[in-house]
Amino acid sequence: MKSSPHFAGPWLLEQGVHNEEGVVAMGSNFLCANGYLGYRGTFPHWRKESYVACVVEDTWDNADGTWSELSSIPNGLYFRVENAEGKALQTSTAPEAKSFLRLDLEKALLSGSMDFDLPESGRMTCSFTRLANISGIHLLAQRIVLSADTDCSIIAVVGIDTDVWSLNGNHFATLAKAQRATNAGPGIDMRTGQSGIDIALRQALLLNGTKPKEGTNFTIQEGIMLRPFHLDLRAGESVTIDVGVSIYSSRDLPTPQEEAEEDAKQFLEQGFDAIREEHEACWKKIWERYTVSVDSDDDAWGILNFNTYHNVIATPAHSDHLPIGARGLSCQAYQGAAFWDQEIFNLPGHLYAQPETARRLLIYRYKTLDGARRKAARLGFEGAFYAWISGDSGDELCPDYFFKDVLTGRKIRNHFNDWQIHISPDIAYAIRSYRIATDDHAFTVGEGAEILFEVARFIASRVVWLPRKGRYEIHQVLGPDEYHENANNNLFTNVQCRFALTEALETLQRLKREQPKRLEELTSLLQLEEQEIALWKDIADKLFIPGIDPTTGLLPQFDGYFDLEDIAPSELAGRLKDSNEYWGWPNGIAFETQVIKQADVIQLFYQYPHLYDKETMRRNYRYYEKRTQHRSSLSPAVHAIVAARLGFADEAYRYFLEAGLIDLYNSKPAISGGTFIGGIHTAACGIARQMAIQGFAGVEAYEGGIRFEPALPEVWKKLSFPFYYHGNRIEVTVGKKQARFEHKGKGKPIQLLLPEKAVELKAGESVEVYL
Amino acid sequence: MKSSPHFAGPWLLEQGVHNEEGVVAMGSNFLCANGYLGYRGTFPHWRKESYVACVVEDTWDNADGTWSELSSIPNGLYFRVENAEGKALQTSTAPEAKSFLRLDLEKALLSGSMDFDLPESGRMTCSFTRLANISGIHLLAQRIVLSADTDCSIIAVVGIDTDVWSLNGNHFATLAKAQRATNAGPGIDMRTGQSGIDIALRQALLLNGTKPKEGTNFTIQEGIMLRPFHLDLRAGESVTIDVGVSIYSSRDLPTPQEEAEEDAKQFLEQGFDAIREEHEACWKKIWERYTVSVDSDDDAWGILNFNTYHNVIATPAHSDHLPIGARGLSCQAYQGAAFWDQEIFNLPGHLYAQPETARRLLIYRYKTLDGARRKAARLGFEGAFYAWISGDSGDELCPDYFFKDVLTGRKIRNHFNDWQIHISPDIAYAIRSYRIATDDHAFTVGEGAEILFEVARFIASRVVWLPRKGRYEIHQVLGPDEYHENANNNLFTNVQCRFALTEALETLQRLKREQPKRLEELTSLLQLEEQEIALWKDIADKLFIPGIDPTTGLLPQFDGYFDLEDIAPSELAGRLKDSNEYWGWPNGIAFETQVIKQADVIQLFYQYPHLYDKETMRRNYRYYEKRTQHRSSLSPAVHAIVAARLGFADEAYRYFLEAGLIDLYNSKPAISGGTFIGGIHTAACGIARQMAIQGFAGVEAYEGGIRFEPALPEVWKKLSFPFYYHGNRIEVTVGKKQARFEHKGKGKPIQLLLPEKAVELKAGESVEVYL
Numbered sequence A, B: 001m002k003s004s005p006h007f008a009g010p011w012l013l014e015q016g017v018h019n020e021e022g023v024v025a026m027g028s029n030f031l032c033a034n035g036y037l038g039y040r041g042t043f044p045h046w047r048k049e050s051y052v053a054c055v056v057e058d059t060w061d062n063a064d065g066t067w068s069e070l071s072s073i074p075n076g077l078y079f080r081v082e083n084a085e086g087k088a089l090q091t092s093t094a095p096e097a098k099s100f101l102r103l104d105l106e107k108a109l110l111s112g113s114m115d116f117d118l119p120e121s122g123r124m125t126c127s128f129t130r131l132a133n134i135s136g137i138h139l140l141a142q143r144i145v146l147s148a149d150t151d152c153s154i155i156a157v158v159g160i161d162t163d164v165w166s167l168n169g170n171h172f173a174t175l176a177k178a179q180r181a182t183n184a185g186p187g188i189d190m191r192t193g194q195s196g197i198d199i200a201l202r203q204a205l206l207l208n209g210t211k212p213k214e215g216t217n218f219t220i221q222e223g224i225m226l227r228p229f230h231l232d233l234r235a236g237e238s239v240t241i242d243v244g245v246s247i248y249s250s251r252d253l254p255t256p257q258e259e260a261e262e263d264a265k266q267f268l269e270q271g272f273d274a275i276r277e278e279h280e281a282c283w284k285k286i287w288e289r290y291t292v293s294v295d296s297d298d299d300a301w302g303i304l305n306f307n308t309y310h311n312v313i314a315t316p317a318h319s320d321h322l323p324i325g326a327r328g329l330s331c332q333a334y335q336g337a338a339f340w341d342q343e344i345f346n347l348p349g350h351l352y353a354q355p356e357t358a359r360r361l362l363i364y365r366y367k368t369l370d371g372a373r374r375k376a377a378r379l380g381f382e383g384a385f386y387a388w389i390s391g392d393s394g395d396e397l398c399p400d401y402f403f404k405d406v407l408t409g410r411k412i413r414n415h416f417n418d419w420q421i422h423i424s425p426d427i428a429y430a431i432r433s434y435r436i437a438t439d440d441h442a443f444t445v446g447e448g449a450e451i452l453f454e455v456a457r458f459i460a461s462r463v464v465w466l467p468r469k470g471r472y473e474i475h476q477v478l479g480p481d482e483y484h485e486n487a488n489n490n491l492f493t494n495v496q497c498r499f500a501l502t503e504a505l506e507t508l509q510r511l512k513r514e515q516p517k518r519l520e521e522l523t524s525l526l527q528l529e530e531q532e533i534a535l536w537k538d539i540a541d542k543l544f545i546p547g548i549d550p551t552t553g554l555l556p557q558f559d560g561y562f563d564l565e566d567i568a569p570s571e572l573a574g575r576l577k578d579s580n581e582y583w584g585w586p587n588g589i590a591f592e593t594q595v596i597k598q599a600d601v602i603q604l605f606y607q608y609p610h611l612y613d614k615e616t617m618r619r620n621y622r623y624y625e626k627r628t629q630h631r632s633s634l635s636p637a638v639h640a641i642v643a644a645r646l647g648f649a650d651e652a653y654r655y656f657l658e659a660g661l662i663d664l665y666n667s668k669p670a671i672s673g674g675t676f677i678g679g680i681h682t683a684a685c686g687i688a689r690q691m692a693i694q695g696f697a698g699v700e701a702y703e704g705g706i707r708f709e710p711a712l713p714e715v716w717k718k719l720s721f722p723f724y725y726h727g728n729r730i731e732v733t734v735g736k737k738q739a740r741f742e743h744k745g746k747g748k749p750i751q752l753l754l755p756e757k758a759v760e761l762k763a764g765e766s767v768e769v770y771l
């Protein structure tokens, strides 16, 4: 099988494994996860050299004194085969030997197979099926099937490998003492070294469907708790070994050991197949909401399914106090923490499919409001300045030093944590999007209002007034393009702030009209006075928004942008002295040029499709696109959507593929400025559906209805998807010549805004639109 | 003679020259200059390898496309001795051979002597006396006396060496064509390559007092225009060769060639001795005003004389449109241009001795106001933002890239030119000091008022208003300590700005009262409206001035200073990977620590001795002094003065020596971040007298009189100096137990403020103060 990942139909991802190259990316791409735990796509007998890891949500621990990250816990699915003398079988190198992984995206099942040479002659096949149970998120399950083409005596070794891949130190320094056997099987009780979180792991085992009498004792070798089973295997027959691993932490419940024990027992009672069926049924419901079907472009459909799969499994939808990690649960990079990616990239991927998940993500921001307040106060501001890297408390996890200057070995002081202020209005933007898409009044006037007011308050404390210019400005920021720190009047940031202020003011008006008591409660809680509200309004009115240059028709990314050296990214790259150099502030090669890391003005166009006329957007798109390096995984998808809207169909499709294949093609560097940043790019996964829906289908929620202006790629015959709006399921099918909107809900009629006219879509009815 | 520079009495500086080590510093220390041209202290037969150069004021030219600098013109004082066969005599290496330079500071005469081995046996002595005529600034004159201890035949070669030391390229690319003989002797007409300035040089020669008949023809060898004279020299007799070199540029006069010709002829007519006498008479008058006499510490007195000599010769007192270069005319470093050094360090050295020179320096700032206006406008501000490096037009000469990162070879973007805004209020401060010291009404309401209003206007356009804090702040600056760029609310800068605003407002009130017509003229010229003036007042009232921390009693250099790593400069130095690394922003080792390059808060104490109580100043002095690297030559003198005022007598004296010996001990690096910054530190020279006067004598002008609070160093018995105040000469003598103030003028009585009481000092009378 091909050793690069490829689709076998829209729902199957496959990859042949012939050597250890690319296993970092493979482990991430073939990940089994369920928003609580993530188990990397690795073979059962692999160890940390091959990046085996199981990352568990809400287990932040700072083991190396620098990076707080989710813990990588022992591998309870370890398995290997030995010959009768106890020597591990060698992977077969015969040309016809099989070795592959296969991820069923629809069922969220990973299977794989590998052939081993038997001692004398003949071959043994070790196949496995694995799942991270989504119907009971504390369970990993794996079925191993052994078969051979010769009769043989072997030892099947089931284990718990405590020596796993962990990015920044060992989180369980006292692990060695903790192994113990229990009724269900062996397990480990461990405690994270710095944060003191108790984690319990239990391993349950069924040999050919029954609990074996022997093998409850284990030995420890090279950090693995081992249970050996001597087996005589006949040619053509097979042995099945089912393992269930249950995991709980003291962050989930007060008694993780008891709960883990219980789940392990449950696994023994139910068995692998029953659990797999529950898991599949659950995924069926998910896909009913999330599937975007592409007619006649299976690879594109596969791309959408793959990315959506990863957005779903990265999202802790079971909770409302946990973030989506920038690399999800695929590894520990970026600390398992949320960036602005969560609101601007992941959240839209849920908003129109499962709005409840979007709400939970916003509640997470509500629950971390105190962290944002602490950050603002620490930096001398008011209100809520959200963390650039946000974990469980909302306190800033982003260190002052993120990268190293590879030329000097000195650390680089980046200001992601204190100058990248757009994170706060980004969250306000998501609240606004959520309001528009759901009309969830309770949230808007509840948690939403409180966040909005605190964000407005932060902005009001962060802007400066230029007395001689008679306007407010925002200085010393970095926008989405992180190469240009210390910028004044970043267009994206200023617009986001203005919208955040108007959203806060409108919400305030709404409360005044509809819920004066709630408003009273909030203003008293926040000590919000008329004078401050008047200031918000004044700022919203007089905040400087850099305008279109009348000569060039261009919008400046920030003050002075056009004075910077104008050079193509490819030419600029020639100035690198080391390929691992960081390109940005303060000394990187891009800082004093117009070369940008990622969409910034284009990002603005993505978020506000109707702020500028199309001609202006086209001109600026053309200008900035040439100067964009797309080093960030957030960039191509935004370009795809904006290009589609602007009528650059081929380019939009090209960017769609680039964005959708970031992880499969492993096209982003795993290391930048000396820091590991590999793993699944969950933001790109999150936004993938929106490339199809907002970009090609041209469907988006707006104040008062749904806009529709499609631009299907040449090769697509039809695109169909459900679109949840104000609690109603709308089934959308967009073809070449006609489109169909079916209102499957019971709510009010929905305004459908077409380029030429508006149409009313009534509950239970459908509308055909001729294109 | 000792090969390090040393004093032979308070007026004689000597240095033995035994090898070429240290000749860069020697050439600067033994400089002959007169504010128009500077000829380095080198031997007549030396060439560019030994840093021979003659730098001429107002000849800016950009030869290398990067650095605009004063031109280094051909060396008209070149001279060597050859044997009869035309081979140059070799410097004698005999142990008893002499080789030294001697600078008579009182007469501003450089003499030197060097012994050469004669071809067969015996030795020839070549002595010379040199002056840069201060009574006629376009003339260099040199007398050479040759003598031998054996009869010998030699060739004396008089020349013009066109191949001289020039820092940044050759300014006279077309020189070769330009040599020509004239009636007076040979000469060169040259034109600077980029700026197109015509410069004429003529060489006049007297052999034993008469114009030689032969030798008006010359040959060219190795870039030297040569005139050989065959001489037979008897043992014990001597030959005298007097050379006058006249220099004019088209910046001085429309016809530089004619003028140079005229001066050369004049030299032939007058002869060396007559010119020397005029020169000495002129210097006598200078020293009558500038001398600060120290009783019983000749080295300290020598230090004062040496530094004052250099301040005087660096100052283009003949003009009111030229700056004092940061390295004077000692070399081309720092572009022959003015920094804030001019107003804060050089100007006080003249203000109380020759106030007219101080006025001319301020007129220079008036004449460059348009350059400052252009700079402000270019950066988006109003009014006058003076150039950080200011040449003839006042346009910014400071390049964006000043240093290189020696570790990466990449240039460093420093923001001296656009963020170091204190230069504008510094000039306002000097205007204020000048007003207090001179009461020069015409200047105050004339040029002074216009500068002050434009500086106030600049500040008003540069501050920002924090609506939630209800105060103005100043962001993104660097203060005197240049290691910490991008600082907010630098205490020094904010205080300077507030004083600049109040000085402008008070001047405006004064105009309103005394000269309403002039005010009308100015407000109309500057389009100054009531609203803008009200804004100045509002800013002066509400500008944030960081206060004393109530817990520690410390004043923060800028926002967040105390959060930086606290480490001693010596320990920090251990982090260097290369001794030539630049320590400052953005990546230098000091940037994220409390280690500072030079006085900043202490600088504030120097400039405003009565803004804080002494206890506060002592505490802060102690804190900052430990953290100051004194990399800038501006730093030790400021510490000396403040330490003396605060009663730290030993420390003050130690800093006095350190500051006064900067050039003699060559204690500052000649190269920083790859850029040559050697030469005479004219700012340190300028402030030297003030260490004695403001520091140890404790004499300073204030609003309404003269303050007096002495703190003589242990070893000093008496300090005496003239002090010019409101047009009156006050002769001051400060002893251990008593002091005397004698009013030699005709003006009003002067208020003398002693620590305990005020005394009136009447014209023609004197006051004795018992200490």
Ligand SMILES: [Ca+2]
Binding pocket: A482, A632
């Ligand atoms: Ca990023």
Ligand SMILES: [Ca+2]
Binding pocket: B482, B632
């Ligand atoms: Ca400096």
